[in-house]
Amino acid sequence: MTDLHLGEHISRRFNEELEDVRSKVLHMGGIVEEQLANALKVLVNDEAELARDVMDADAIVNSLEVEIDEECTLIVARRQPAATDLRLIMTVSKTTNELERIGDEAKRVAKMSRKDMDGVLDDDVRADLTHMGDLIREMLRQVLDAFARTDVDTAVSVVKADRKVDKKYKKITKHLIKLMVNDPEAVPAVMKIMWAVRSLERLGDRCQNIAEHIIYMVLGMDVRHIKLDDVLAEIEAQVESE
Amino acid sequence: MTDLHLGEHISRRFNEELEDVRSKVLHMGGIVEEQLANALKVLVNDEAELARDVMDADAIVNSLEVEIDEECTLIVARRQPAATDLRLIMTVSKTTNELERIGDEAKRVAKMSRKDMDGVLDDDVRADLTHMGDLIREMLRQVLDAFARTDVDTAVSVVKADRKVDKKYKKITKHLIKLMVNDPEAVPAVMKIMWAVRSLERLGDRCQNIAEHIIYMVLGMDVRHIKLDDVLAEIEAQVESE
Numbered sequence: 223m224t225d226l227h228l229g230e231h232i233s234r235r236f237n238e239e240l241e242d243v244r245s246k247v248l249h250m251g252g253i254v255e256e257q258l259a260n261a262l263k264v265l266v267n268d269e270a271e272l273a274r275d276v277m278d279a280d281a282i283v284n285s286l287e288v289e290i291d292e293e294c295t296l297i298v299a300r301r302q303p304a305a306t307d308l309r310l311i312m313t314v315s316k317t318t319n320e321l322e323r324i325g326d327e328a329k330r331v332a333k334m335s336r337k338d339m340d341g342v343l344d345d346d347v348r349a350d351l352t353h354m355g356d357l358i359r360e361m362l363r364q365v366l367d368a369f370a371r372t373d374v375d376t377a378v379s380v381v382k383a384d385r386k387v388d389k390k391y392k393k394i395t396k397h398l399i400k401l402m403v404n405d406p407e408a409v410p411a412v413m414k415i416m417w418a419v420r421s422l423e424r425l426g427d428r429c430q431n432i433a434e435h436i437i438y439m440v441l442g443m444d445v446r447h448i449k450l451d452d453v454l455a456e457i458e459a460q461v462e463s464e
Numbered sequence: 465m466t467d468l469h470l471g472e473h474i475s476r477r478f479n480e481e482l483e484d485v486r487s488k489v490l491h492m493g494g495i496v497e498e499q500l501a502n503a504l505k506v507l508v509n510d511e512a513e514l515a516r517d518v519m520d521a522d523a524i525v526n527s528l529e530v531e532i533d534e535e536c537t538l539i540v541a542r543r544q545p546a547a548t549d550l551r552l553i554m555t556v557s558k559t560t561n562e563l564e565r566i567g568d569e570a571k572r573v574a575k576m577s578r579k580d581m582d583g584v585l586d587d588d589v590r591a592d593l594t595h596m597g598d599l600i601r602e603m604l605r606q607v608l609d610a611f612a613r614t615d616v617d618t619a620v621s622v623v624k625a626d627r628k629v630d631k632k633y634k635k636i637t638k639h640l641i642k643l644m645v646n647d648p649e650a651v652p653a654v655m656k657i658m659w660a661v662r663s664l665e666r667l668g669d670r671c672q673n674i675a676e677h678i679i680y681m682v683l684g685m686d687v688r689h690i691k692l693d694d695v696l697a698e699i700e701a702q703v704e705s706e
Contacts, residue, residue, distance in 0.1 A: 284688070285689070287688075287689070291686075295551070298550060299546065299547045299550055304541065305541045308537060308540060308541055315554075399651055399652055399655055402644060402651045403649070403652070404648070406645045409641055409644045409651075410641055413658075444533075444534075446526070446530065447527070447529075447530065
């Protein structure tokens with residue numbers, strides 16, 4: 223059937239399977255990126271008609287998650303991979319899971335802000351929301367890039383970027399609380415923006431989670447529960463000792 | 465060395481390893497249960513001094529997650545398990561991950577509500593919070609029980625219970641919004657309760673996630689993205705055809 227040895231044949235097929243599953247994750251990532259971009263347009267530019275698109279994409283994202291997860295299980299059961307490949311497959315499965323939840327948060331943002339919010343948001347909040355949205359879109363783009371190129375440096379910069387998002391988040395929520403205190407009538411509408419902003423912040427956390435999975439996969443160091451500064455110091459020490 | 469055949473020996477060791485990892489998950493679950501119980505006392509009974517305990521337990525929960533995850537990877541790499549065992553190990557890893565996040569949400573509840581809230585909550589909200597807390601504690605207890613006994617029926621009743629939690633959640637948030645509209649001065653304090661209640665609701669979702677992982681493990685049916693009624697119908701059909 224082929225001029226390859228059986229071993230090479232199996233390992234080539236195995237690599238193809240891994241490649242296939244990785245490219246599916248990137249495809250899924252692309253859809254989630256669009257969900258996020260549209261959800262932000264609903265929130266910041268009042269383009270309510272896009273909310274439907276964000277919701278509709280959810281079904282595709284969900285079925286991709288199930289499909290990729292099953293493919294990962296099958297690969298492990300069939301190929302009995304060694305520890306390194308196993309770590310890659312675990313990272314794929316965890317990344318897929320985070321992406322699905324990023325899609326969920328994007329859906330929440332769109333759902334919360336699709337009702338006309340004219341007059342609720344002043345220019346300051348709108349500018350801050352635009353900025354926060356840009357930061358998070360960039361985080362998602364970067365973390366997918368880090369996944370595609372298994373690039374630790376990019377993953378680390380995603381972890382760092384989440385700090386900026388958290389700062390912006392605190393500023394915006396403070397401002398929204400002030401709006402509610404000054405104008406009680408606006409409370410129900412402002413609360414919707416509040417939930418949307420909260421979802422955005424969580425979305426940033428999930429990008430950070432993916433970045434941490436990538437760092438763990440490459441360096442074999444579990445960074446999930448270490449403080450950021452310690453992580454950065456340890457990565458620098460590892461890179462220097464190489 | 466032993467009078468067992470090599471195969472039996474390996475499979476006995478394998479079972480012991482699986483048992484060990486399962487009992488670690490239950491140990492972790494016990495700690496998280498206590499975190500939740502204490503967080504609820506901080507929120508509902510103003511026992512602010514317990515907030516410290518909830519935060520302190522976080523470090524133990526985090527390191528248990530890392531430990532269990534590594535043990536799972538090692539077992540897979542060493543034992544090359546067949547599909548069924550693999551599914552069990554994947555469920556262990558996912559359950560551990562959800563438990564860690566349940567601990568995180570409990571921490572958020574405690575943190576948000578540790579400041580003295582005297583006078584902010586009226587008796588109605590307090591009664592509703594107590595009820596919602598009871599429902600969620602019961603969900604967590606049940607889902608750990610379902611995990612320990614690989615019991616699909618109990619897992620299904622956890623999925624059902626989440627509906628009640630969501631209903632209670634909606635009632636409470638509506639009430640809190642009304643409080644803010646009527647008393648703008650109270651907005652900053654009520655917002656803290658709002659975040660705490662949101663975390664409780666998420667905590668219920670995570671119990672439901674674990675229940676779904678258990679159902680998937682036993683019945684091999686991915687229920688994550690199917691509507692609840694369809695899930696229940698399918699489970700009944702499966703049980704009848706057995």
